[in-house]
Amino acid sequence: xxxxxxxxxxxxxxxxxxxxxxxxxxxxxxxxxxxxxxxxxxxxxxxxxxxxxxxxxxxxxxxxxxxxxxxxxxxxxxxxxxxxxxxxxxxxxxxxxxxxxxxxxxxxxxxxxxxxxxxxxxxxxxxxxxxxxxxxxxxxxxxxxxxxxxxxxxxxxxxxxxxxxxxxxxxxxxxxxxxxxxxxxxxxxxxxxxxxxxxxxxxxxxxxxxxxxxxxxxxxxxxxxxxxxxxxxxxxxxxxxxxxxxxxxxxxxxxxxxxxxxxxxxxxxxxxxxxxxxxxxxxxxxxxxxxxxxxxxxxxxxxxxxxxxxxxxxxxxxxxxxxxxxxxxxx
Numbered sequence: 001x002x003x004x005x006x007x008x009x010x011x012x013x014x015x016x017x018x019x020x021x022x023x024x025x026x027x028x029x030x031x032x033x034x035x036x037x038x039x040x041x042x043x044x045x046x047x048x049x050x051x052x053x054x055x056x057x058x059x060x061x062x063x064x065x066x067x068x069x070x071x072x073x074x075x076x077x078x079x080x081x082x083x084x085x086x087x088x089x090x091x092x093x094x095x096x097x098x099x100x101x102x103x104x105x106x107x108x109x110x111x112x113x114x115x116x117x118x119x120x121x122x123x124x125x126x127x128x129x130x131x132x133x134x135x136x137x138x139x140x141x142x143x144x145x146x147x148x149x150x151x152x153x154x155x156x157x158x159x160x161x162x163x164x165x166x167x168x169x170x171x172x173x174x175x176x177x178x179x180x181x182x183x184x185x186x187x188x189x190x191x192x193x194x195x196x197x198x199x200x201x202x203x204x205x206x207x208x209x210x211x212x213x214x215x216x217x218x219x220x221x222x223x224x225x226x227x228x229x230x231x232x233x234x235x236x237x238x239x240x241x242x243x244x245x246x247x248x249x250x251x252x253x254x255x256x257x258x259x260x261x262x263x264x265x266x267x268x269x270x271x272x273x274x275x276x277x278x279x280x281x282x283x284x285x286x287x288x289x290x291x292x293x294x295x296x297x298x299x300x301x302x303x304x305x306x307x308x309x310x311x312x313x314x315x316x317x318x319x320x321x322x323x324x325x326x327x328x329x330x331x
Contacts, residue, residue, distance in 0.1 A: 032078070032132055032179055035070025035099075036247050036255050037264055039231055043212065044239025047074070050131075051177040053170055053209050055138075057184035057200045058216030063229050063249050064183040065091075066099070067216075068134040070255060071181055073100035080131035083107035083124055085117055087140040099254035114141035114158065118165045121180060125172040137183040138162070139201045159203025166205040182206060211237045219246055226250050226259070226293065248293075258296040261306055262289060270309055280306060 031047035033040055040046045048054050048071060056064050072082040077100070084091065084106055097103050107130060111117035117135065124130045143157045173180050184200045200207075207213065213235035219228040231245045248259035262278070262285075265271035271280045278285040278292045283302055285292035296303045 030177075032071055032080075033074040034067060035074050036067075036245075037260050038245045039067075039214075039247055042231065042233060042243045042245035043214075044233075044236065044243065048132075048179055048181065049211060049238055050179050051174045052179060052211035053173060053206075054179065054181045054212045054214070055184055055200070055206055055210040056181060056214045056216065057186060058229075059186055059218070062216040062218060063247070064216060065136055066249055066254055067214075068136055068181055068183055069096050069099045069101055071132060071179075072096075072106065072134055073102075075132040075179075076100075076102050076105060081105070081107070081129065083109070083130035083133045085120065085133065085135045086110050087117060087135065087137060091136070095252070095254075098252065113147055114143045114161050115165075117141060118161070118169065121169055122165070122172055125169070125176050125178040125180070128176050128178070130178060132179045132181065134181045135183065137185060138206065139185040141202070156203075158201065159205070162202050163205040166209045170209045182210075207235070210235060225252060226256055226290070228259075256293065258293040258303065259289070261296065261303065261310070262292050264310055265306060268310070270306070 030050040031040075031045045032050060033047040034043070056067055058064055068084075072084060075082045082101075082105075086108060087110070089110055091108070093103050096106075107124075109120055111120060118141075121133055121135065124133055141158060141161070143161045145154060145157050169180065172178070184202065184206070186198045186200055189197050189199055212233065215232045215234050217230045217232075219230045226248055228246055228248045231247055233239075233241050233243050235241055236243070248256040250256040262271065265280065266273065266278075271278055271285070276287050278287075278289075280302065283295075283299075285295045296306070
């Protein structure tokens with residue numbers, strides 16, 4: 001799949017960017033929405049900053065790939081070009097299309113080794129062939145030295161590979177305004193007696209060069225298909241770090257739109273909170289969040305009226321598009 005991509009031999013000339021003096025007041029950070037209004041608010045910018053490196057990591061089955069696909073869908077919704085490096089080889093095209101990804105316009109690649117993956121990332125940034133690049137995942141990157149040996153003799157080969165190339169990737173991403181999202185896993189540290197007992201593969205280079213790091217962990221199960229997760233911004237160079245958000249994923253459809261609507265309506269006062277009921281315009285949604293989400297999913301007219309009232313609030317276009325898509329699917 002590497003041969004279907006063709007890049008220019010000579011990169012385009014660098015425009016006047018970081019080398020040109022600019023007034024601080026003229027600097028503005030453009031963002032790509034995460035697909036979740038709650039997570040956008042926790043990040044503080046309204047989404048992932050363009051031209052920077054982001055790391056999304058967590059335990060298994062915590063929604064890392066789902067957040068990456070939602071970022072791709074948000075970029076395509078704004079007429080951007082998205083690239084997806086499927087290092088693990090486990091991308092579900094049907095699930096991606098259900099989330100809202102235009103799979104026909106998606107640049108999909110499965111590199112043979114870690115060096116090829118990092119070179120593809122650099123060339124996509126230099127040639128400005130993609131506005132966002134999702135690498136899934138760092139833990140699956142294997143260097144050429146490891147592939148050429150029957151036994152793993154160098155446990156630091158992956159960290160050395162990332163350290164040698166991460167500076168170049170960060171510089172090209174900033175120059176050409178390319179957002180790169182790395183998904184990563186967690187490992188447990190042996191003989192750790194205090195502090196955080198987990199770490200992420202790949203060494204410290206990715207941690208240092210990332211502008212935003214989001215840690216995902218399981219929060220609880222609400223029914224057979226909807227599961228909630230805790231997202232913590234443990235590093236944020238543009239806003240206050242260590243801000244927490246709770247997101248809900250409906251397996252098979254992506255981030256739960258009704259969950260987003262419910263929390264958004266409660267936060268701005270559209271949905272009332274009585275002693276034992278959540279109400280909206282005289283309708284009893286339910287006694288808890290699970291029943292309220294089920295009521296909204298089974299009553300698309302009320303759900304449509306709810307998000308029309310929320311329509312006066314800015315930066316929710318991506319949420320409206322996903323609501324229209326899911327409401328039409330359930331009609």
